[in-house]
Amino acid sequence: NGYSSSQDNDYGSDDHEHRKKLDSSLKSGFVIGYVFSSVSVLTIFMSYCVPWARLMKRKGNEVMMKTPMMTSLMERQEKKRKEANIQVSPIRFSFHHIFGCLLARNQLCSCQFTKGHRLFHPQISTSEKLIARISFAELQKATNSFDRGKVIGVGKTGTVYKAAHPHLRFTAVKRLFDFKRLEKQFLSELMILGKFRHKNIAPLLGFCLESRERLLVYQYMPNGNLYDWLHPVKGEPRNLEWHFRVNIAAGIARGLAWLHNHNTLQLAHLNLSSSCILLDKNFEPRISNFGRAMHIMTSNARIFMANIEMSEWDLTKRDVHQLGVLLLELITGEDPLKNSGFYHSLEGKLVQNNCLLTVSAALYCAVDKSLLGQGFDREVLDFLKVACNCIQPIPNRRPTMVEVYKMLMAIKKTHPDILG
Numbered sequence: 001n002g003y004s005s006s007q008d009n010d011y012g013s014d015d016h017e018h019r020k021k022l023d024s025s026l027k028s029g030f031v032i033g034y035v036f037s038s039v040s041v042l043t044i045f046m047s048y049c050v051p052w053a054r055l056m057k058r059k060g061n062e063v064m065m066k067t068p069m070m071t072s073l074m075e076r077q078e079k080k081r082k083e084a085n086i087q088v089s090p091i092r093f094s095f096h097h098i099f100g101c102l103l104a105r106n107q108l109c110s111c112q113f114t115k116g117h118r119l120f121h122p123q124i125s126t127s128e129k130l131i132a133r134i135s136f137a138e139l140q141k142a143t144n145s146f147d148r149g150k151v152i153g154v155g156k157t158g159t160v161y162k163a164a165h166p167h168l169r170f171t172a173v174k175r176l177f178d179f180k181r182l183e184k185q186f187l188s189e190l191m192i193l194g195k196f197r198h199k200n201i202a203p204l205l206g207f208c209l210e211s212r213e214r215l216l217v218y219q220y221m222p223n224g225n226l227y228d229w230l231h232p233v234k235g236e237p238r239n240l241e242w243h244f245r246v247n248i249a250a251g252i253a254r255g256l257a258w259l260h261n262h263n264t265l266q267l268a269h270l271n272l273s274s275s276c277i278l279l280d281k282n283f284e285p286r287i288s289n290f291g292r293a294m295h296i297m298t299s300n301a302r303i304f305m306a307n308i309e310m311s312e313w314d315l316t317k318r319d320v321h322q323l324g325v326l327l328l329e330l331i332t333g334e335d336p337l338k339n340s341g342f343y344h345s346l347e348g349k350l351v352q353n354n355c356l357l358t359v360s361a362a363l364y365c366a367v368d369k370s371l372l373g374q375g376f377d378r379e380v381l382d383f384l385k386v387a388c389n390c391i392q393p394i395p396n397r398r399p400t401m402v403e404v405y406k407m408l409m410a411i412k413k414t415h416p417d418i419l420g
């Protein structure tokens, strides 16, 4: 009994203890469960409901901002900001209307050439007001009502007049023949020459766009075009000395290399000839006529579009070919317009022989005799080789414009008489 009672007792007290433990563990379990579920509910609430509430609030703000008064205020602020960015005043507003933001983004930067070499620094500016809109009345006055006596050239697209302005130096005003047919050329010249400045690119000073009239105003180049110097009319005492010719060739290559490699421009000229090379007072060449210029594909596009890369390649190589013809014209005096057979036969020989030395030796006879025997026959031969390289029939065999520029500079540096 004693055993049993003690056992009962023992059992009775154990049971009580056990119940107590069970109660407390149930309580703590309940608390943990409660806390855990509360935290979960709170987390879910925070992640879904708060952003939603914020969104609703923002939407509410937007609705509020779109009241007519706020809209007009915002529009005015935006307009002001845009105007502040434009650098082509005094005509910036109408000009902006025509060409959108292109001129507003007038980012001019120095040219970085392949292999990371910064070869030369073109004269460019970021802050200058590059071109101006000029009224037809003003240009009429400056050219004596487009007097025939003021005509300095007639091109395929228009007549060029020498104009005198009250506060400017002389300008060359090109009045286009047909505003509808030539609108593209007009815009192209404005977009390119109006946006950029380089020592070897003809500077555009202004333009006129009034009803049917389209005029372009350039800086006047006192020495006219290169064609007239290489092919003077009979009796005209014009002769370009060797060092001028080399300097002109190097200058043209420099301008084209800049065009091909400019960070944002990347253009091929595609219409190069001696008649579009203007000469300033120091006989520094200025490339003009950008009516047919085309943009080369950007590097990003090139990575993805292998086929188009080839056409990009061809565009710059076409310029190299045209420069080659111009170099031959500079050295032989043969007129490509009148004696195209000379150039074709030369290309034929290049295909057959594929040997520049032989061709150059044959060509040597064709060199302008006034250039020989002056102490720089060696440079003349080197120049001839550069020209032959440029007119290689297979585009990939032609050098790049930067290489042509370097080769011509090397020739220029070998002779002390050559201009700086």
Ligand SMILES: Nc1ncnc2c1ncn2[C@@H]1O[C@H](COP(=O)(O)OP(=O)(O)OP(=O)(O)O)[C@@H](O)[C@H]1O
Binding pocket: 152, 153, 154, 155, 156, 157, 158, 159, 160, 172, 174, 202, 218, 219, 220, 221, 222, 224, 225, 275, 276, 278, 288, 289, 291
């Ligand atoms: N800025 C200038 N300064 C001096 N003379 C110029 C100037 N611009 C043009 N000329 C003269 O006027 C001529 C005709 O110029 P223009 O640009 O119209 O010739 P083009 O080569 O036939 O071009 P296009 O095919 O675009 O008409 C030039 O060859 C040159 O003699």
